[in-house]
Amino acid sequence: MDLSAWWGSLWDTALIKVIPFLFVLTVIVFFHELGHYLVGRWSGIRILAFSIGFGPELVGFNDRRGTRWKLCAIPLGGYVKFFGDENAASVPSRTALDSATAEEKRGAFQNASVGRRAATVAAGPFANFILSIVIFAATAYASGxxxxxxxxxxxxxxxxxxxxxxxxxxxxxxxxxxxxxxxxxxxxxxxxxxxxxxxxxxxxxxxxxxxxxxxxxxxxxxxxxxxxxxxxxxxxxxxxxxxxxxxELGAVEALQYGVSQTWFVTERTVAFIGGIFGGTQASDQIGGPIRIAQVSSQVATLGFAPLLNLAALLSISIGLLNLLPVPMLDGGHLLFYGFEAVRGKPLSDRVQEVGFRIGLALVMLLMVFAFWNDLSSLT
CATH class of the missing domain: 2.30.42.10 (PDZ domain)
Structure with a gap:
C-alpha cells in the first residue's frame, strides 16, 4: 500500500467532507448553547459545564466561575449543564439538591423561578434565530x-x-x-x-x-x-x-434582509413540518448527520459565504426542532413550565420522569428515521 497516497486521500476526504460539516454543526451548537448559558448566568443559575459534543472530553478548562468548558469526542450536539441537573437533558437530580448547602441550592436550576427557567430554556432556540439573522445580514452586506x-x-x-x-x-x-x-x-x-x-x-x-x-x-x-x-x-x-x-445593501437594509430571510425560512420550515404530520409532505426529505455532511461538503465548494448561509438555514431548523413540545427538547421543558405556571407548582417527579422517557424514545426514533433516510439517499 502506498501510505502517502492513502494519507493524501484521507486528508482530502476530511478537508472536503468532514471539516465543513464540523464547522457548520459547531457554529450552530455553540450559539444555541451560548443562549442557554448567558440567560442562565444572568438569571443567577450556577452552570457546571458548557460542552460542544458528547462523550469523552478531548480538551477543556475551568473558568473563574467554576464552569467547565469542554470539547468532547462525539460532535453531534452539545449541552449546558446547570447545578441540580442529573444529565445533559436537564432532568432534575434530587440527590444533588438534597445534599447541597443552602447557598448551593440558591444557584440550582430547579430553584429558580419558573419565568427564569423558561427564559433560560427558550434562549437556546432564540439564539439560533438571532444567528441566522446575523449570518444572512452579514453576507448580504458584504456581497450584496x-x-x-x-x-x-x-x-x-x-x-x-x-x-x-x-x-x-x-x-x-x-x-x-x-x-x-x-x-x-x-x-x-x-x-x-x-x-x-x-x-x-x-x-x-x-x-x-x-x-x-x-x-x-x-x-x-x-x-x-x-x-x-x-x-x-x-x-x-x-x-x-x-x-x-x-x-448592494446598507447596514439597515442588510439587517432587514436578514430578518426577512429568517422569517421566510421559518415559515417554510413550519409549513413543511405541518405538512409531514398532515400527510401533504414527504417525510423522506428529513435528513440527519450524513445528509448534513454531504450538503455541507457540496456547498463548501461554492465558497465560505454559501457555507455560512447553509449554517443559517440549519440553525433555523435546529431552533424550530428544539421548540417542539417533546420532553428532552427545549419545547418539552417549556411545556412542563407552562403546566407549572397554571398549577402554581411543578409536575410531580414521576410525571416528569415518564415524560422524559417518552421524549427520549421519540427523539431516538427521529434520529433512527433520519439516519435511515440518509442511508437510503446514498443507495
Missing amino acids: IVVGDPVVSDVREGSPAAAAGILPGDRILTADGERIAYFSDLQRYVSSRAGTPIQLEVERAGAPRQLTVTPREETQTDGFGNSFKTPVIGIVANAETAAFRTQ
Whole structure:
C-alpha cells in the first residue's frame, strides 16, 4: 500500500467532507448553547459545564466561575449543564439538591423561578434565530444580493403558467395583491403554495391583465444532483429579460434582509413540518448527520459565504426542532413550565420522569428515521 497516497486521500476526504460539516454543526451548537448559558448566568443559575459534543472530553478548562468548558469526542450536539441537573437533558437530580448547602441550592436550576427557567430554556432556540439573522445580514452586506426583474422570458409547455395564459415578455406586478419587485419575490411566493390558486396581475404590452395560476409540486435537481420537491408554475427568466444584477445593501437594509430571510425560512420550515404530520409532505426529505455532511461538503465548494448561509438555514431548523413540545427538547421543558405556571407548582417527579422517557424514545426514533433516510439517499 502506498501510505502517502492513502494519507493524501484521507486528508482530502476530511478537508472536503468532514471539516465543513464540523464547522457548520459547531457554529450552530455553540450559539444555541451560548443562549442557554448567558440567560442562565444572568438569571443567577450556577452552570457546571458548557460542552460542544458528547462523550469523552478531548480538551477543556475551568473558568473563574467554576464552569467547565469542554470539547468532547462525539460532535453531534452539545449541552449546558446547570447545578441540580442529573444529565445533559436537564432532568432534575434530587440527590444533588438534597445534599447541597443552602447557598448551593440558591444557584440550582430547579430553584429558580419558573419565568427564569423558561427564559433560560427558550434562549437556546432564540439564539439560533438571532444567528441566522446575523449570518444572512452579514453576507448580504458584504456581497450584496442578486436580483432580477420579474419579466418572463420563457414558459414551459404543459406547465401551470401555460395553462394560465402567461406569455413570454409578461411582467409580473402582483401575486394575490402583494407587490412583486423581483423575480425572486415570485419564486418565494410560489414556493409555499402548491395546489393553491394565485391571482397574478401582469403587464402585457403596457396594459394590466388578471390571470390565475395554480402551482404544481415537481421534483427538481440542484447543481449537485440532489433531488427535492418544490411548487413551480413553469416560467423562466434569463439575463436578457430579467437583467440580473448584484444589489448592494446598507447596514439597515442588510439587517432587514436578514430578518426577512429568517422569517421566510421559518415559515417554510413550519409549513413543511405541518405538512409531514398532515400527510401533504414527504417525510423522506428529513435528513440527519450524513445528509448534513454531504450538503455541507457540496456547498463548501461554492465558497465560505454559501457555507455560512447553509449554517443559517440549519440553525433555523435546529431552533424550530428544539421548540417542539417533546420532553428532552427545549419545547418539552417549556411545556412542563407552562403546566407549572397554571398549577402554581411543578409536575410531580414521576410525571416528569415518564415524560422524559417518552421524549427520549421519540427523539431516538427521529434520529433512527433520519439516519435511515440518509442511508437510503446514498443507495
